[in-house]
Amino acid sequence: MDSAALWQRYQDWLYYNDELGFYLDVSRMSFDDFFLKAMLPEFERAFQEMAALEGGAIANPDENRMVGHYWLRNPDLAPTPALKREIVDTLEQVKTFASKVHSGEIHPPQEAKFTDILSIGIGGSALGPQFVAEALSPLTPPLAIHFLDNADPAGMDKTFAQIGDRLKTTLVLVISKSGGTPETRNGMLEAKTVYESKNLNFAPYAVAITGHGSKLDNIAKSENWLTTFPMHDWVGGRTSELSAVGLVAAALQGIDIQAMLDGAKLMDDATRIADLKHNPAALLALSWHYAGNGKGAKDMVVLPYKDSLLLFSRYLQQLVMESLGKEKDLNGNVVHQGIAVYGNKGSTDQHAYVQQLREGVPNFFLTFIEVLKDREGKSLIIEDGATSGDFLSGFLQGTRQALYENKRDSITVTISEVTPLTVGALIALYDRAVGLYASLVNVNAYHQPGVEAGKKAAASVLALQSQAIAVLQAANTPLSLAEIAEKAKAGDRVEEIYKILRHIHANQRGVIFEGDLNQPDSLRVSWQN
Numbered sequence: 001m002d003s004a005a006l007w008q009r010y011q012d013w014l015y016y017n018d019e020l021g022f023y024l025d026v027s028r029m030s031f032d033d034f035f036l037k038a039m040l041p042e043f044e045r046a047f048q049e050m051a052a053l054e055g056g057a058i059a060n061p062d063e064n065r066m067v068g069h070y071w072l073r074n075p076d077l078a079p080t081p082a083l084k085r086e087i088v089d090t091l092e093q094v095k096t097f098a099s100k101v102h103s104g105e106i107h108p109p110q111e112a113k114f115t116d117i118l119s120i121g122i123g124g125s126a127l128g129p130q131f132v133a134e135a136l137s138p139l140t141p142p143l144a145i146h147f148l149d150n151a152d153p154a155g156m157d158k159t160f161a162q163i164g165d166r167l168k169t170t171l172v173l174v175i176s177k178s179g180g181t182p183e184t185r186n187g188m189l190e191a192k193t194v195y196e197s198k199n200l201n202f203a204p205y206a207v208a209i210t211g212h213g214s215k216l217d218n219i220a221k222s223e224n225w226l227t228t229f230p231m232h233d234w235v236g237g238r239t240s241e242l243s244a245v246g247l248v249a250a251a252l253q254g255i256d257i258q259a260m261l262d263g264a265k266l267m268d269d270a271t272r273i274a275d276l277k278h279n280p281a282a283l284l285a286l287s288w289h290y291a292g293n294g295k296g297a298k299d300m301v302v303l304p305y306k307d308s309l310l311l312f313s314r315y316l317q318q319l320v321m322e323s324l325g326k327e328k329d330l331n332g333n334v335v336h337q338g339i340a341v342y343g344n345k346g347s348t349d350q351h352a353y354v355q356q357l358r359e360g361v362p363n364f365f366l367t368f369i370e371v372l373k374d375r376e377g378k379s380l381i382i383e384d385g386a387t388s389g390d391f392l393s394g395f396l397q398g399t400r401q402a403l404y405e406n407k408r409d410s411i412t413v414t415i416s417e418v419t420p421l422t423v424g425a426l427i428a429l430y431d432r433a434v435g436l437y438a439s440l441v442n443v444n445a446y447h448q449p450g451v452e453a454g455k456k457a458a459a460s461v462l463a464l465q466s467q468a469i470a471v472l473q474a475a476n477t478p479l480s481l482a483e484i485a486e487k488a489k490a491g492d493r494v495e496e497i498y499k500i501l502r503h504i505h506a507n508q509r510g511v512i513f514e515g516d517l518n519q520p521d522s523l524r525v526s527w528q529n
Contacts, residue, residue: 024412124239131314172188296338296340302369303349309371346395
């Protein structure tokens with residue numbers, strides 16, 4: 001296609017939203033009019049299904065739940081007055097709490113003000129708050145934020161070391177819908193132990209963000225924690241950033257949470273238009289479907305050209321892959337759907353894997369995230385009238401062109417600047433695109449059976465650990481791995497028992513190995529108290 005035709009295609013497919021200062025360019029996706037015509041009936045159905053979902057349809061039949069994260073940014077859409085009141089009241093509670101913490105009305109024992117936040121969560125309860133903190137937290141926030149988002153003991157120790165003497169002025173947010181998520185529970189217990197080791201009563205520092213009547217809710221109330229905020233059962237973890245899950249931490253950091261909600265609402269309004277060419281979420285879903293032939297045949301590479309958006313690809317990785325990565329469709333057919341997502345940032349990645357993107361396996365499509373505003377204030381002229389920001393813009397445009405010349409498809413999302421309004425809009429844009437794409441490929445975007453299977457398998461391993469330790473503690477002589485497995489009534493799980501005991505041995509917690517470590521079958525294992 002010559003330059004004049006490309007320029008015309010760009011203009012034909014450019015989407016712009018004036019209220020958000022938002023552009024979407026899908027002109028470098030190489031779909032044609034034949035493909036577009038074939039997809040139009042599918043989009044009519046997807047638009048209808050999205051409208052039904054927003055109206056309160058049971059969109060997650062596995063759990064018999066509605067899916068209502070869209071109501072969070074427009075409570076008037078909630079299907080009942082009670083749900084609307086819960087959303088409005090929670091938002092007011094968040095704003096009031098943050099204001100009282102900032103003023104010192106709510107403060108730690110014997111201290112004037114809280115200085116830090118320790119946020120404990122996993123998955124959507126961590127990725128959203130981390131992304132927003134990186135994107136929007138001011139240079140000198142009223143409270144600095146730290147995260148425990150894994151069960152890694154060394155990682156926890158490092159975080160507590162970074163907090164250091166400010167532990168006595170650190171507010172703890174514990175985020176878990178059920179209160180039974182192992183990683184979050186472990187982080188809470190580790191934090192509680194650290195506080196108690198410093199002679200600090202944990203409860204006056206602790207806030208629970210959890211479901212009504214959950215294990216965590218009951219703990220918080222019985223121990224008289226500082227306060228609790230609700231996690232609604234109709235909001236999934238990966239779409240929860242604009243609920244109390246993300247808003248409490250954001251508000252405490254001094255981020256304008258109302259502007260985030262306003263940006264999301266504006267984007268929701270824009271993506272309700274049942275017209276493919278005038279709906280940015282539909283244009284994304286169309287592009288994804290074309291790129292992967294409706295089967296996720298190509299990966300989605302997300303490349304934001306702004307340091308503050310570094311974590312956006314990680315955030316989208318969960319949103320897209322957990323929502324769309326499904327073995328079966330809604331009719332029970334095995335389809336193995338999904339779209340793999342990865343990315344870091346530009347122009348760093350131009351010196352890393354873009355070499356392969358241009359010349360290697362063509363198993364991807366790329367999404368550039370462009371930010372028009374370079375910085376606050378004037379920029380240094382580097383050479384020939386160009387600033388560092390001009391170079392960054394040139395790198396983006398040059399990479400886009402270089403990829404296109406080698407028949408690599410790309411999308412470009414452009415925002416005016418990184419603000420609470422535009423970040424809220426980006427969150428909503430991809431929420432909606434995922435929902436529409438899921439309709440196109442007929443999968444349930446709002447459950448995660450694979451995650452639940454992993455949790456059950458992990459619980460099984462920990463139960464086996466207890467059995468193996470009990471066998472060793474009761475034994476009078478060293479045992480082989482096979483003997484331990486047989487006595488634990490787990491004869492087909494010798495490898496798991498070996499790995500469990502190897503881990504305990506490495507941490508010097510009672511397991512003694514004798515024999516050749518290169519030949520596990522030769523090992524004799526005993527227990528030493």
